[in-house]
Amino acid sequence: MIALLSLYVDMAIGLVMLFLLLSLLVSGVNEAAVRLLSVRSKFLWAYLRDTMDGAQEGARSWLPATVRGVFTVLPFLRDPRPKFDERPSPAEAKPMPAGTTAADDAMTKLFYERVREIDHGKTGKTSISNIPPGRFAGALMEMAAGEKDGVEGLLVKLKDLNSPLYGHLKGVWESAQRDMERFRQGVESWFDTEMQRLSMLYKRYVKWVVAVLGLVITLLFSMDGIEFTKTLLRDNAYRAAVSAIAGSAEGTESLKETCTPGVDPYKCVTDTLSSPAMVKVFDHAIISLRIPEDGDPSVSWNGGMWWQRVTTLSHWPGYLLTFVALLFGAPFWWDLFRRITGIRGRQ
Known part of the structure; x- marks a missing residue:
């Protein structure tokens, strides 16, 4: 029961963090335009x-x-x-x-x-x-x-x-x-x-301006809130499998099945945990940022995959969820984040 509750709390924090970051981005773009013009x-x-x-x-x-x-x-x-x-x-x-x-x-x-x-x-x-x-x-x-x-x-x-x-x-x-x-x-x-x-x-x-910016940013980053929730749940299940490595050989075998054939499970664990759901969700933007293990970060055009996601109707319920969430604004999500995590404001 405690493990299940922890799973839902992690999922809630992840969703709130995503909506908070996107809301801050919308507010930042709006403020920059207001000052510039x-x-x-x-x-x-x-x-x-x-x-x-x-x-x-x-x-x-x-x-x-x-x-x-x-x-x-x-x-x-x-x-x-x-x-x-x-x-x-x-x-x-x-x-x-x-x-x-x-x-x-x-x-x-x-x-x-x-x-x-x-x-x-x-x-x-x-x-x-x-x-x-x-x-x-x-x-x-x-x-x-x-x-x-x-x-x-x-x-x-x-x-x-x-x-x-x-x-x-x-x-x-x-x-x-x-x-x-x-x-x-x-x-x-x-x-x-x-x-x-x-x-x-x-x-x-x-x-109205913020609503338009929220829609534009949701589509440019192709932020599917439902897909992100599923990714969070998969990450939690993967962490549970990782913890089983030290306890039994069956844990190692289960990881081998999820990793690419022929890849060392420990390297697979490292690569996967270094790209959590919060990072993976930004990989679907029209312009993606890659930070390889060796070498300098690179920016690449991701137009083909982005257009395929945007034109796929199954993603639109997730886009709608993200868009509606952004309408609440960054102050709402920050306050919700503080309530969930117990962070106290200045007295």
Whole structure:
């Protein structure tokens, strides 16, 4: 009974480790793409352009409204970020030029002028991907100070510009009863709520990206979760046979039957145990890595065998199992791994 329980525990740990490693790979690829394409920064400034200047008549919103926009428009086709400026913000905020329209992005440019101290250059565009609520409120207060009538003057300019920000600030200004300190606190609270809403929207889109990456990685590595489970069980049975070598001659005979004819059983044991199930499962990737006993590691194209596995319907239930498992994410599998193994986190 104890041996059977140990067998299932080993199988569970092996499966969790596989899904954890693949989930980390998916997360790593996603994070690398996000950083390389500056998706977080573009997402933030798309929101700021929509909120401050609004969309032009007949034009689409800067924020992506579909999953396709997340994959193509925002990363590659439309960059909402202002140009990077290494100069510090001027001592006094400039008033908005007369006759400006939403097409001029006047509010976004003035706002960037007030927050560019926290910026650093990246491919000619701003890299700001997070603006603290206090910094946002301070920038708006500075912009209002540059107007003749203060906050009232800024609201008039926003109304003339038909900016969506006008309605939000108008409500905060009235609620603060035209008290500057309460207005600043109200703007902070409003912007913090907006950033939480934006984060939820971003995570919703990221789930689709992670799902696509999970499917791609599952197929590129042709990860059949069911086949991997069977391999784990065979490995456990093989270890039991290995332990029988020292105990009886029958154990040696059983190993001879499983090894290639004419091969020394002890060498067969060494070769097999040096390639456990966790290593064997990666041999079916479209590009495989070989680490021979002698010589340097080699990378080889494995397209023929990979395509045969991918087009074999009997493997697809295993692919589906792996794909669904990856949707749970690395934190889920790490937590499950800690529960099974008893590893404690930092207190």
